[in-house]
Amino acid sequence: MIRFLLAAMAAFVLPSAVLADPIEYFQVEGVAYDDAIPAPEDILGFGVGDRPIRHDQMVAYLTQIAGLSDRISMETIGYTHEHRPILFFVVTAPENQSRIEDIRQAHLASLAPGAAPSGGPAVIWLNYGVHGAESAGMDAAIPTLYHFAAAQGDAIEETLDDAVILITAIFNPDGHSRRVNHVEAFGADIPVTDPNNEQHNLWTEARTNHYWFDLNRQWLLQTQPESQAWLEQWHRWKPQVSADFHEMGTEATFYFHPGEPLRRNPLIPERARELTQGIAQYHVRFLDSEARLYTSEEGFDNFYVGKGSTYPQVNGSLGILFEIGAARGGLIESERGLVRHGENVRTHFRTSLTTVEGALAQRDAIMAYQREFFASAMQRAARDSDRAYVFSADGDPERLNLFVDLLARHDVTVNTLARDVRVNGHTYRAGEAAIVQLAQPQYTMIRSIFDRVTEFDENIFYDVSGWTLPLAYDLEYAALGRAWSSDLAGAVLRPRETGANAPARSTYGYVLRWSDYYAPRSLYRLLDHDVRVRVATENVTIPVLGGPRQFAPGAVFVPLVGQDVSHDEIYALVREAAETDGVAAFSVTSGSTPGNSPDLGDRAGFRSVDQPSVLVLFDAGIASYDAGEVWHLLDHRMNIPVTLRRKDQLGGLDWSRYTHLIIVGGGNTRLSERDATRVQQWIREDGGVVIASRQGALMAQEVFLGVEADDDDDASGDEESGERPDRRNYSDLPVDDAEHIIGGAIFAGDLDPSHPIGFGYADRFIALHRNMTETLEWPEDDPFAVPVQYNEDPLLSGYASTRRQEEIAGTPAVVAQRRGRGAVVLFADNPNFRATFRGAEKMFLNAIFFSRLISPPSGDY
Structure with a gap:
């Protein structure tokens, strides 16, 4: 009765229900459903497919049916950057729910070498909505959980007796919410099916999480709270089958694993493919029954282990990818006809059921495969x-x-x-x-x-x-x-909380070690509290409590003299650097240093640094992934505020507010002529610093350094002489200047730790991510401007053709040059790739804090 009353009310207040699908559209033929479990429209006031379902609405509905069903238990396993909950559901028979921890422990115990099979239920994982723009993958969780809560009869009872089904309803709540806002903002009473309508134009912006990370690459890298939450549950259970539901381009039909036969990671057993093919027959049976178009075993590989359908396969599970042609805003034209959101949701829902059905049909074989996977791993380890x-x-x-x-x-x-x-x-x-x-x-x-x-x-x-x-x-x-x-x-060894012992109070000052990961966070906090600091520009031995200690370039000296901040406030900040950031901090006992080290008052050996104010460009051709990685590093990890600005909206900016402009890669990084001229002036006259990477670096090299890339020249040296341009260590600059005065797969780089870009590194080796084929040009007349150069045999891991390796070998990985009062720092590729290259990140942070310490040469080179 409630359902019919709400439907009648909705007819007066909701837009045309052209897209609406009543629950009967999703219910399985011949299955009775319990009226005590409310259908989505009973709670939401509209049917699945009628309009976007907001995250809070989904949470409310799924929480309610979980509370009404003794088949479902629910917990919040984490929160997103925007503080939305991530819900995790365990679905099984009531009798299994009462002993669910015993079932889990028995399942895990059965995976130990030599252990007997558990004889328990199959463990099956279904995850929905890792990409926020892929709406069918999110909304399919609703009819799926409704079905498991409300379906009645011998078949569903047998399924729930034999299976524990684990469901993460929305992997990416922040991206999902961005998609809903966009669709609603450009929605209309009459659905607009024209693909050019703005309502359908949300793929990239809504795909990612808050910091613009693709969470389907996070199974391996684990830098985001969403992926950390779900992977903890995945390993708590180690499911035998893992299904991952997505959308793809509108013109595509429907895809399911197994993937490309030749593109399988060699660590994945062939047997996994055979068992996945067995499950696939159940998808085929359903799709054929409705004469639907589909494809399998092409277009998608199983090589990179960080994806949701491949990661399970190197962890003893069967990973299954599902992709369906997206309906975008809800209803959209395509060459194959109108694509409708509700129909996509239903297809993902029904293939969720066929995944469970196919897994249970091969239950014994799949359980045996998983046990053999780990037994074989131990055997291979013994032979390794x-x-x-x-x-x-x-x-x-x-x-x-x-x-x-x-x-x-x-x-x-x-x-x-x-x-x-x-x-x-x-x-x-x-x-x-x-x-x-x-x-x-x-x-x-x-x-x-x-x-x-x-x-x-x-x-x-x-x-x-x-x-x-x-x-x-x-x-x-x-x-x-x-x-x-x-x-x-x-x-x-288990992970520990970040922190180190605080130093004793000093009557002279404190020194912070720059090589510690969170040292930039500590330095920014000091500067933000108006503390004056000085940074070592060379190796120095400093008298500290307990005896003299050697520090590398980049060490942060905090004197007590000349400050506008009290000694108590300075000590509190130093203590926070140690106890909160884990930065090694020491109490200085004297300004006089032993040996040849510069004294702490030396103007050349210790240079002051200013508080950075960072402007990051995005949109209008800038790669959102790259920009998001910079934003995440500075804001989330280092607590450095970032001003985000669209690349084509630089007019009217007060450039005096900013010290650094960051331009990452993308399809179009070029600034307008007016903006480029203004940035040039800001660099030379105001001391602004441009930090650019990938395509942004190629553009900046041309526009701000005046270097034209010449495809005809040998990128690694002088074409006529066959010699490579002169490159020298930055630490030799004073001597070499005086001599001439009268009166990127993972690539290996050679890093000059004496250069401000290299401060904090213990040696010259650096591993660099590389996915660009273009190379930076060698600066003219400045052999100190390349703090990092690719090695002669640069490839460390991953694929690069022999030709590309030869082209990249010996070229600049980083170029850093003064321009007037400012500087330009170029990275040939992305040093912040997926927030995982924690080694290369320090170069990027050094460019922010120390770029103004770079001195131009004055000798004749």
Whole structure:
């Protein structure tokens, strides 16, 4: 009765219900449904497909039916950046619900080598809405959970007896909400099916989360709260089947795994493909019954392990991708006819059911496969000559801790290093390094994280080809083959809270180590509180409590003299740097330094830095992923405020407010002639700093440095002489100047740690992400302007053709030059790629804080 009353009321207050689908459209033929479970329109006031369903409405409805059904338990497993809840549902028979923890523990225990099968229910995972613009993948959670709560009869009872179904209703609530706002903002009483209508133009903006991250690349990288929440639950259960529901271009039909046969990660057993094909037959049966168009085994690969359909496959599960041609705003024209949102939702709902059906039909075989996967992993680990990996982050324990945390999220056990060990010329020290033994169930995942792969059967990739994470974190690491012995592995090492011991009070000042990961956050906080600081420009030995200690360039000296801030306030900020940011902080006892180190009052050895004010361009051709990674790094990680501005709306800005302009890559990074002229003036006269990466760097090199790229020239050197341009260490600039005065896959780079861009690095090796084929040009007459150069044999991990490797070898990875009072810093590729290259990030932060420390040469070169 309630349903009919609400429907009658809606006829007077809602727009035309052309798109509306009553619950009967989604109910399975021949199945009775419990009237005690309200249908969506009973609560929402409209049917699924009629209009976008806001996140709060979905939360309210799904929470209500979970509370009414003894088949469903629900919990909030995390919150997004915009503080929206992420809901997780466990669906099974009431009798299973009463002993659900015992079922989970028995299932996990059955995966141990030699353990007996659990004999329990199948564990099946369904996730919806990882991309906010892909509405069918989100809304399909509603009829799915309604069906499991309300369906009656022997078939559903048997299914729920035999299965535990795990559902994350919306993976990406923030992107989902952005999509809803857009569709509603441009909605009309009469649906507009024209693809050119703005209502349908929301794909990129709504796809991502708050910081514009593609969450379907976050299964591996784990930098966002949404992915951290769902992966914790995934490993708590280790499901046997994982289904991932998406949308694709409107003109496409319907796709389901298995994927391209030749594009399978070699760590995935062929047996997984065979079992997935078995499940696929149930999708085929349903789709054929309704004469629907579909495709499988083409267009989508299973290579990059960070995607929702591939990650499960290197963790013992069957990963299944579903993609359907998007209805965009709700109803849209296509060459194959009108595409309707409600119909897409129904297709995803019904293939959710066929996934469960197909998994249960092969239940014993799939359970045996999962157990064999982990047993085989242990056997391969026992035969592996590497035995273990040891790794460290010299001078930056927090970066090591972040990597340990990443491994823990992938259920990888890490141990402390119990004694010093020397491998490949590097000494890893007990108490500072960690070790991962390969002989553990997550052997396959460990291999996917640590391996460097540079040879491939096929060089076509849907996503990145190289993701060796120790390189991304700039760790010293090595395989322990002959050097391995069991006494190297100490206690289990778990992630710890960030923090270090605060120094004692000083009567002279304090020094902060710049190599620590969160040192930029501490420095900005000091500057934001009007504390004057000085930064070391060379190696220096400083007298601190406990005895003199050597510090590398970039060390932050906070004197007590000459401050407008009280000594108590300064100490509180230094203490916060240590205890909150984990930055090593020391109490200075004297301004007189031993040996040849510059004294703390030396103007050349210690330079003052100013508080940065950062302007980041986005939109109008700028890649949102790249811009979002900068925004996330500065705002979320380093607590540095960022002004976001659309690239084509720079007119009227008060440029004196800003110290730094950041231009990342994209399809069109070029500024208007008027804006480029104004930025040129801001650099030269106001001391502004441009930091640019990828296509932004190519544009900035031409516009702001006056270097024209010449495709005909040899990018790696002088075409006529065959010689490479002169390149010198920045630390040699004073001497070399005086001599002439009368009176980018993962690529390896050579980094000059004496250059301000290299401050805080322990050695010259740096791993750089690379997905650009274009190269930066060598600066003329300034051999100190290339703080990072690609190595002669640059490829570390991933695919790059021999031609591309030769073109990139020896070219500048970073160019940093003064221009008037300002500077231009160019990155050949993205140093902040997916918030994961924590080693390269420091160069970017150095460009923000230290770019004005760069001195131009005055010698004749």
